[in-house]
């Protein structure tokens with residue numbers, strides 16, 4: 575990835591992490607606490623939220639998991655030629671849009687390495 579890297583995170587990943595934390599933080603003072611409390615899910619837990627096996631539909635991007643259940647564009651887990659329940663970071667380059675499409679969705683956890 576051709577971008578500045580801070581420690582273990584690239585700029586994009588750091589932005590996503592901050593979004594994830596602020597989604598559940600009610601004030602700056604809870605940010606730190608939430609940072610250590612972020613939920614981790616395994617690939618198989620993510621795979622179950624593919625729009626077929628469970629009601630929830632999740633998509634991961636740069637290791638952060640988003641809940642896209644309410645999206646009409648991800649019904650049954652399918653979005654054009656793409657399927658939910660996995661990390662679609664590499665596929666975003668095929669999309670006619672940028673990562674900003676994730677802005678309106680809640681980041682609900684991170685993908686376990």
Ligand code: HEM
Nearest residue numbers: 645646647654655656662663665666668669670671675676
């Ligand atoms: C052939 C590839 C793709 C096509 C043609 C496509 C097309 C679209 C279109 C037309 C929209 C709605 C307009 C917009 O917000 O710009 C959209 C929204 C979105 N796309 Fe894609 N997309 C593709 C791939 C992807 C991939 C790989 C991801 C995930 C990494 C993704 C995630 C999303 C999300 C989260 C939304 C927002 C849905 C909503 O607002 O309900 N898309 N896409």
